[in-house]
Amino acid sequence: MARNPQNGERLRPVDLARGHGLSTQAIRNYEEAGILPAADRTPHGYRTYTSLHAGALRAFLALVPGHGHQTATSMMRAVNEGAADEALRLIDESHAQLLDDRRTLQAVESALRDLEPTPASGPDAGPEPAAASEAGGTFIGPLAGKLGIRPATLRKWERAGLVCPRRDPVTGYRVYHEADVRDARLAHQLRRGGYLLEQIAPLLAQVRAAGGLEPLEGALRDWHGRLSARGRAMLTGAAELEAYLHARG
Incomplete structure (x- = not known):
């Protein structure tokens, strides 16, 4: 279960990693990719994170199932660079793609009904x-x-x-x-x-x-399920991203 640190609490890479079943190297990679904002450093050069970084990590991990790793990375990088509108545009594109995929599924079902x-x-x-x-x-x-x-x-x-x-x-x-x-x-x-x-x-x-055509029925049910799962994941990701945007101010 991910931690929900209080504002001002200093976190080590391992603290962020453990809550999500990640490695500390993954946390460092996320920071280098721009998914997390740049971390502060101790006098000895160790990274320290805050609740803002924890929120960024939650947002990213929530965005991935609905939008994919690459698009979720681009969204978080845009937000962290102060280009929130670009992140919102990417969200719009993902929703448009999901709608197109739903229409494609409808076309397949129509083809089955009228071959x-x-x-x-x-x-x-x-x-x-x-x-x-x-x-x-x-x-x-x-x-x-x-x-x-x-x-x-x-x-x-x-x-x-x-x-x-x-x-x-x-x-x-x-x-x-x-x-x-x-x-x-x-x-x-x-x-x-x-x-x-x-x-x-x-x-x-x-x-x-x-x-x-009976064997296609299972494939179509699976397809419906995957589209529904993507739609729900997009809702979850949007909520976490909104929380992160609010925390950034």
Whole structure:
């Protein structure tokens, strides 16, 4: 449990460190990074901290879960340099990103509710033909255009196992049938949601093996949970940062 020192109480690096399960080196690193204001020194050169430093540490550690280490560092450095408005701007950016992530999640859920085969387009994209295969399905150019990505991205996804198009028996070109289009659309949305290729591949393999989308339900619940946790962490971080700003005067 972190200590709550009284104003004027002098603290050693170890006093700050113990309350948060940190090392004394971490405290020194935080000071050097500008996360903590500069410490006073004893006549023998030892660092001494105060309740203000303790408040800065609490604020930083509360900001990290919602904003990430790098952004939280930039926020604290801005405050300690007297640029509180810059810290507030960074907070605004994080909230905007969280809102965008929520919208992406909604888009994924919408895609799951309304997965339709992508119709063949006219001759408008890519080095491969833009018409549909004689056996049905869509070639790579029209599908890439429909998703707003490059054909090279679809080829990369194929190498990673995200999509598994068949080849036209006459031309040898890739042909994306209904299930392939579904997989490509889901891969596109999950990539936007921050999932890595190596996370998406086994998920889509389960979808193909199960013949449906049930395996995605767990991923979406986890995604909802992570967004909610970030939102709550941002509230906690904002409260601690406000307390620190008030203490600085």
